[in-house]
Amino acid sequence: MAVPKERVLTQPAQVHGATRPEHDAILTPDALAFLADLHRRFDARRLELLAARKLRQARFDAGELPDFRPDTAAIREGQWTVAPIPAALRDRRVEITGPVERKMIINALNSGAKVFMADFEDSSAPTFANQIDGQINLRDAVNGSIEYVSPEGKQYRVKQNPAVLVVRPRGWHLPERHISVDGEPMAGALVDFGLYVFHNARQLQARDLGPYFYLPKLEAMEEAALWDEVMSAAESELDLPPDCMKATVLIETLPAAFQMHEILHALRGRIVGLNCGRWDYIFSYLKTFRAHGDRLLPDRGQVLMTVPFLKSYSELLIQTCHRRGAFAMGGMAAQIPIKGDEAANEAALAKVRADKLREVQAGHDGTWVAHPALVPVAQEVFDQYMPSPNQLGVVRADVCVTRHHLIAPCSGSISRAGFDNNVEVALRYTASWLDGQGCVPIHHLMEDAATAEIARAQLWQWLHHGPLEFTDHAPIDFALFDHALAKHTHRLRESNAAYAARADQAAALLSTLTHADHLGDFLTLAAYTQL
Template identity: 85%
Template sequence: MAVPKERLTLSPAQVSGGVRPEHAAILTPEALAFLAELHRQFDGRRLELLAAREARQARYDAGELPDFRTDTAAIREGNWTVAPIPLALRDRRVEITGPVERKMIINALNSGAKVFMADFEDSSAPTLANQIDGQINLRDAVNGAIEYTSPEGKHYRVNGNPAVLVVRPRGWHLPERHITVDGEPMSGALVDFGLFAFHNARTLQARDRGPYFYLPKLQAMEEAALWDEVMATAEAALDLPPDCMKATVLIETLPAVFQMHEILHALRGRAVGLNCGRWDYIFSYLKTFRAHRDRLLPDRSQVLMTVPFLKSYSELLIQTCHRRGAFAMGGMAAQIPIKGDDVANDAALAKVRADKLREVQAGHDGTWVAHPALVPVAQEVFDKYMPSPNQLNVMRSDVNVCRNQLIAPCSGTITRAGFDNNVEVALRYTASWLDGQGCVPIHHLMEDAATAEIARSQIWQWLHRGPLEFTDHAPIDFALFDHALAKHTHRLIESKSPVAHRAEQAAALLKQLTHGEELGDFLTLAAYARLD
C-alpha cells in the first residue's frame, strides 16, 4: 500500500492475544500497515455514524416513527441506475451462507449454489483465532488450495465449478479489541474487509471474480457512502480498477428500508443488489419500537413473511432494486434436515418450498439457504418459475407501499411454548457463542445471532411493556422468566453438550440483559467482553 509520506513514521496496527505461528502469513507488516491506514482515515467517521444511530433511536424512544427522508426525495424520484452487474453475479438464484470454518467453506463451495456468502458476522463468534483462521481459509479457497481432513480421516476438497465467493465482514458497530491502532480498538468491519482485500483482491479481480462483499446492518445512506469510500481507497492502494469491488447490501434494519434508493445511490458504482435479511429485520423492528407498547410482536413462529409489514418490505425492496437495475435477493431458509423422521423432514421441506415459491413469484432474483441439503430444494423452485438468470424485468409497478404499511403492528398471540422456546434458544445460542461457535442447530433450525436477538428482544419487550398475558390468561412476568431460565440452564448443564460449561455464564448475561431497564443494542456487543 502506498502510505502518505507524513504517515510513514506512524505505527501499524498492533495485535494481541491468541496469535498462532500460522497467523503470521495473514498479519504481515504490510497488511497491518494497510489496516492502520484504513483505521486512521475512516474510524472517526464510523464513530460519528454510530452516534447518529443512537440519536435516531432516542427520537424513536420518544415517540417519533421512522419515515422516508424529505432531504433525499430527489434521489428517490431521479432516473438513475447502478453500474452494470458483473457476469459472475448475474445468476444468483440460490445462495448458501455459513461461517468461515474450513470444512464448511468447502461444503458450501461444493453445494451447487450459485454463490457462497462466507460470513465473518452473524454466524461467527469473533475470537481472534476464528477471524484469522477464517482469513487463512478464504485465502486458500481463493488460491485453489483449500483442503481438509476430518479427525475420522474423511478428506474434503473443492470440486469443479464452485460457487462464487462473496464475503460478509462484521457490521460497523462491532469492534475488534485484539487489533488496535494508536491505542484504539479497530472496527471489526475494517479488519475483516481489510485483511481479505489485502490478501485476495488482486487474485479475484484478475479472474473476474470480484472481490465481492455483502454489507450488513446498515441503517442510512451515509453508512453506505462510508463503505464506498473505504472500497475506493482500498482499490487505489491495491492498484485495482475503480469500482471493481462490488457490494450487495442487506436490508436488515427498519431505518434502512426507508432509504433503499439512497443506499443504492451511495454505492451506485459498485452496488449489485439488496437482500431481505428477514431475521435481523424482525430484530430491528423490535429494537426500533422497544418503547412502543402498541407494536409488540407475537411468537416469532407467527411472524412470517406473509404478515403485512414484512410483505410490504419484501415487495418494496423488489420494486426499488429492479427500478435501479439491481438484484432483489430473498431471505434465509433456516431449516436443516431432520434425520430419522421422514414425516417431520417432509413437512420442513414443504415449508421451504412454499417460502421460495412466494419469493420467486413476488419477483426476487434469488434466495438464501443455510444448509447444502436445501440447495436443490430452492433451486428446483427457482428453476421452474425463473428460467432466465434473474427477474430484473419484473418491475412490480403494482406496489405502492407507504410508511404506515412498513411499520404496521402484527397480530397474533404470545404462547407459553413461544416464550419458553425464546428462553431456550437465547440461552443455548449464547452459550455456544461464548464457546466460539456462531452458527448453532437448535430444534432443526440453524440459529445465528439474528434469531437469538429476536428471542432475547421479544422476552425483554414482553416483560417490560406489560402487563401481558399468555393465551391461557396466565401473566407474563419476571418470575416466569427466571424460572424458565433456571430450568433450561440446569438442562444444559446436565446435558452432554460440549458447551454445557458455558451455561451459567450465558444465563447470567441473559438475566442481566433481560432485567435491564433498556433493551441492549446487540447481544453480541454485550457478550464480546466475555468472549475468550
C-alpha cells in the first residue's frame, strides 16, 4: 500500500453501502481521504465535460454530423510522438478481458495471454460488494497472495509468468452512489482508480509494472486531459515518478474517432496505445445518429468490421497510432467454446481466426479475446503474421479516411431472427446485470453491457424510425416487440423460478426504454438505481 504525503486533514469520503469486515482493509481512513481529495479536485471538471457531451449530442439530434475539429488541426498536422512504451507492454499480441471476480482473475492471469484487462466497467455489474471485492482481489493479485478454492474443492493459484495486469475503471459518466464527498456521490471512475492506485501503485511501480490502465468511453481530448491530470495528481500524492501510470484508450465512441490524434496528444507522456472497442463503437454510432432515420443499422450479425464505416475506423486508428509511436489494438472476439457440437465449435473458431487474420494483416499490434480457450487461437494467427513484438513500422500510408468514410451508412436487412435475438439478449443481460452478473454467455457469445446496448438501441431505432419491414415484408411494430418481450420474459421465469423477479424487473425497464420518445444514453445508468 502506498503511503500518501502528509495532508491537511479534511472530511474523508463517506461510505453508505453495506460492507463486510474484510472491506475495512480497502476502505481505510487514509484511502477515503485520498478519494475525497480526488473528488474535490476533479469532479467539477468531470461534470462540465459530461454537460458538454449533452450539448454535442443535442447538435447531432438537430441534424449536425460529426467532423474533425478545426481548432485542433495543428495537433493533427504536427510532428510529435508519444513517450516510449514500457518494456512490459511492448508485446501485447493477445489480451484477455473479464470482470474483477477472483476465479476469473486467476484464470485470466494463467491463460497465456500477454495482458489481462481486469474490468470494473462493461463486464461487471457495479454492486458495492462487487466493486470492493474486486479491489481485494486485485490487491491480492498484485501482492501474489491470490488463490481460490471452488465449492468442489478445486484449488486455483497464479502460475509463473502471468499476464500483465491492466485495469479498466468505470467511464466518466457512471456514479458510485455508495461513496460520497460533501454530500455528492463520487464518480465511479475516481473510486475504481483511486482505491486501486492507493493500495497497489507503489508495489507495481517498483516492479516496472505501471500501474497500467484502460480508459473507456472517452468522447473528446478534454476528457483524456482530465485523466492525465488525475493520474499526475495521484503520482504526486503517492510519491511516484511522473508518468509512471500508463494508459491505453478505448476508441469506442464515434466522436472520439474524430479526435484520435488529439487524445494521444493529451496523454502523450503516458499513453501506450488506442484500442478498437468495436461493440461500444457500434452502439455509439447508433446513439450518435439516434435521430437520423437514414443511418439505421441492419441485424447485428451483418455489422462486421468489414463494413465501410468500421473498416475505415480501424484503419484510421492503425495509421494514427503508428504515426505517433503508439500501439493500435484490435477488438474483442466474443465467441466462447461450444461444447458437445464439434462442427459448430469449429465454425465459431473459424470466425475468430478470420477476424484475427484481418486485424494482424491490417497492421494491428494485438487483439482481445473473452475466453481463455481463444488465447491460443488468436496467438497462433498473430505469431504467424507478426513475428516481431509489434507492428509499429506498419505506417499504412495508403489509408485516406475522410469524415464521410467514418459516418457512411451501412446497408443490410432486418430479419425476424435478428429482432427476436435483440429482445432476448437485452432482456437476459439486463436481468443478469440486475442480479450482479455483468458478463453473460448467451448463444455461445459472451455478452457484456456493450453488446446489450447494441441490442436495445437497435430495437429503439427500428421501432421509432418506421414504418420498417422485415425481409419477409412483415411490419416491424411495437405489438411485435411487446409480444417478443413477453415471450422471452416467460421463458426466463420458467428457466429459473428464483430468477422470476429479476426477469420481470428487466422486462419493465427494457419496455420503458424502448417505448420512450428518446433513446436513453446508457442502459447501465437507467438500471443502476435498481441494482
